[in-house]
Amino acid sequence: MDRLVLLVSTGVARGLVVALFALSLVIIWRAARIVNFAQAAMAVVAVYVAFAVQQATGSYVLALLAALVTGALLGVAVERGLMRHVAGRTPLPGMIVAIGLVMVLQSTLGILVGPQHRPMTPVLSQSPLYVGTVPVLSRYDLFVLVVALVVVVGLGLLFNRTTLGLQLRASAVAPEVSRLLGVRVPRMVTVGWMLSCAVAALAVLLLVPTELGLNAHSGDVLFVHAFTVAVLGGLDSPAGALVGGLVVGVLVSLVTGYASAGLAPLAVLALLTVVLLVRPGGIFATREARTA
């Protein structure tokens, strides 16, 4: 029982990181109708910058800010420099360019920083806290949980309570009508990329200390999980990304804990297969979103 509590609570913390990353994929999909396969590679570049900042200054807060800013800037660069020029009638060209970008970024990183894993020390302790005698989250997991929740709530408020969010939502689903109402739609697409890539960078930054360390491929598994989650929840649904992330996080944690770490990716793929068989559009997709 104690073990179950530990695994579930750790799974929730990991799941929120997956949810954050999935949310970043949903934001780009809604803004630009592109599944950004380069999201993890871009986020890893931002985290390398954050790593360098932490080494130079010793400050985790500065590193966190550096990851967010670099992520946002990379988002602008990729959208303005690449994606804007391949936007077509179908999402396919953008996806192919994104896959090409993954190769370019990962190879360049490999040349610049080498293949070794660079350990990142977590800002807080990784040993579990106890509620009575039951081990639950570590301090670091708790930190991840709080940061992820703050970002999710913040994004929710931004999209639903501000005029910027109103414009972002409107231009995502009705670009022409939005332009007729005075919304600068291309700028909204850029803002979407900025937000999305900053969130993705944050997710990878939160994840790396709990893994082997920083490497050009540190975001790959996270991307696979988050992509699964985004498809599970429906690419149009922020709520789906959140719930799906938690489900996948807890599933991975339980399978890893009770069976083996090697089985976890299989469990995620099995889940994906079952959901796609039952609801091809995703659990949370609305009819409108599916036909859009």
Add this chain to the structure above:
Amino acid sequence: MTAALAVDGLVVGYAGAPVVDGMTLEIAPGAVVALLGANGAGKTTVLRTLSGLLTPRAGRVLLDGDDLGAVSVEDRSRRGLAQVPEGRSVVAELTVEENLQLGALWRRPGRAERRAAVDEMYGMFEPLARRRASAGHQLSGGERQMLALARALISRPRVLLLDEPSLGLAPRVVAQLFAVLRAAADATGLTVLLAEQNVTSALSIADRGVVLGLGQVVADAPATDLAADPALRHAYLGF
């Protein structure tokens, strides 16, 4: 007096077969003009060119005397040229309230002024007030068109372009919608260009009717004359 909206030698479309071919038109401030013509006469093309969605091959569009040639769609809207496009132009994912807020964003700055503007629209369109929290896709056809009109009026435009607002609506709903439109024009001095297939309804609220045929103005007369002249009606409007 400077025309509120002027079109000068407008040519739009592909080489060889322009959809609009040398159209010239001036609309005085505060006038309600019906733009008539058969299917394919170029009404929608004209409106989409005026709002900047299409780029003309030749000719000019002037808003209060200012050439709009280099002005983007977004900036035309912010300058007070509003368009209600054909069909379901309501943002289906947003609520009635959010659609209205979006319409008010640029020309009714400030949270308090926007609130007042939205409430003013609820006063004008009572069915919308009852459905303020409903998403656009939950509305009936009449409610959607009402919302599209309210969302255009809320920005207090100088010129309003409407593309077939009566499409698919019951006659009683069309009559209500057009009555509100006429009242808004009279109350605020709004200039209206109303593209319509529904000739009788359009002429009943218009000051003037302009008939398009093969991309050119083939008739231009006071609405009452156009409605009363059987020869004109028969030749250009087919009834």
